[in-house]
Amino acid sequence: MIEQTHASESERIPTPAPRTGPLRHPRFRWLLAARTTSILGNAVAPIALAFAVLDLTGSVADLGLVVGARSLATVLVLVFGGVLADRLPRDILLVGTSLAAAVLQAAVATLVLTGSAAMPVLLVLSALGGAVAAVSLPASAAMVPETVPKGELRSANAVLRLGLNAGSIVGASAGAGIVALIGPGWGLAVDAAGFLLAALLFSRMRLPRGRAGTVGEVRSSVVAELRDGWREFAGRRWVWIVVVQFTVLNAAFVGATTVLGPVAADESFGRAAWGLVVAAQTAGLALGAVLALRWRPRRALGIGVALMAVTALPVATLGVAPALPSLLVAFALGGVALEVFAIAWDQSLQGHIPPAALSRVYSYDMIGSFAAIPLGETLVGPVAHAVGITPTLLGCAAVIVLATVVAASTKAVWRVR
Structure with missing residues (x-):
């Protein structure tokens, strides 16, 4: 069943000459351009939003509430986002979510630039942004098999993530400069413009409409589709074990770096340098993508899972040696490990899950992986106040x-394999 489903996907896509790679396919090129553009602007947003909240209230706890509201909304809506992405044409869905994200980011930017931002409004807009992301994430993750043949999934994922990482490097570096020179509001405005351009690029993909679950079928109820997706997810032990790992890992890593990272920057090496630290991690991600293009181990997933221990290094370095040189090295190494895992993970899911259920499996993956992030983001602030930043980071x-x-x-x- 799984192999037949993948074969039907590949039959609609001409098989390229071996030397040309995934960039030969026009749909993949549009996907690469759209996602790179959106991440270029979106890399600015976490930096800009963090310092906008710190400028507004000066409270680490408030910053944790704002980022936690977005993450919580993402987790709550993700499962339904997966159903939508398996039911509707994914390219059209992403046009809509990109436009919605542009409107929301423009609203936050306007509030910050005009000095009318308030915590209740930022919390609501942050939550709405998380809900929009919950629809777009499983759709964009599941699109790669619709743009290249099965045999090119690893190289396509590596090229795609290389583009995303390049956009993040440029975006994070530029975002730090924008925030330091002219303020966080303009950084949020750049993010809104990036989403507008991404919507235009997604509209150029024009995916075939014959994918299972989108045209010419009598659809099951939403509950039945959720149940079918859960069977695909829970029936593979390796899937849910890795997701449980990331439930814990993401809560610790994101809470430490998103909430306590900007605080450590303000207290030591400065806001502009924090953008360089974020960019160093993204540079590591890019290096990891290049490594994945050339290195194809038989047990790539197991190796990637084990390498995630390296991501503890940047968190510990923030606690014991928050100097720019050591942080650049630590975050870059963490980025390499994370990307080697991420490409192996995408390839494993896309190679073993039927395409008609892939967005739902991705949504369950993301729910599990993101579920504890709001808890981590919300708790690290009060814990750091109680016991100190260094013990919290080492923990x-x-x-x-x-x-x-x-x-x-x-x-x-x-x-x-």
């Missing part, structure tokens, strides 16, 4: 290592 690093050891010790993860 987060220890949690990352423990979660990785447990997942990497599972045989099912190493059996996936």
Whole structure:
């Protein structure tokens, strides 16, 4: 069943000459352009929003509430986003979500630039942005198999993530400069413009409309589709083990870097330098994508899972050695490890899950991976106030290592090829 479904997808896409790679396919090129453009602007937003809230209230706890509201909304809506992405044409869905995201970011930018921002409004807009992201994330993640043949999934994912990382490097570096020179409001305005351009690029993809679950079928109820997607997810032990690992890991890593990172920057090496630290991680991601293009181990998923222990290094470095040189190295190494895992993970899901259920499986993956992020983002501020920033960061690093050891010790993860 799975192989037949993938074969039907590949039959609609001409098989390229071996040397040309995924860029030969026009639909993949439009996908690459659209997602790179949106990430270019979106890389500015976390930096701009963090310092906008700190400028407004000066409270780490308030910053945690704003970013936590977005993450919570994303988790709550993700499962329905997966159903929509498996029911509707994914390219059209992404045009709509890009336009909605542009409107929301423009609203936040306007409030910040005019000095009329208030915490209740920022919380609402942040939550709405998270809901929009919950619809777009599973749709965009599941689009790669619709643009290239199955045999090119690994290289396509590597090229795509290389583009995303390049956009993040430029966006984070430019965002830090914008925030430091002319303020966070203009950084948010850049993000809104990026989403507008991404909507135009997604509209150029024009995916075939014969994908299962979109045309010419009597659809099941939403509950039945959720149940079918859950069976695909829970029936593969390696899938849910890795997701549980990232439930814990993401709460610790994102809470430490998103909330406490800007605080450490303000207290030591400065806001502009924090943008360079974020860019160093993205440079590591880009290096990891290049490595994945050339290195194709048989047990790529198991290796990637084990390498996630390296992501504890930047968190620990923030706690014990918050100097720019050491942070640049630590975040770059963490980025390499994260990207080697991410490409192996995408390839594994796209190669083993039927395309008609892929967005739902991605949504369950994202729900599990993101579920504890709001808790981590909300708790690290009060914990840091109570015990100090350094002990909190070291505790987060220890949690990352423990979660990785447990997942990497599972045989099912190493059996996936």
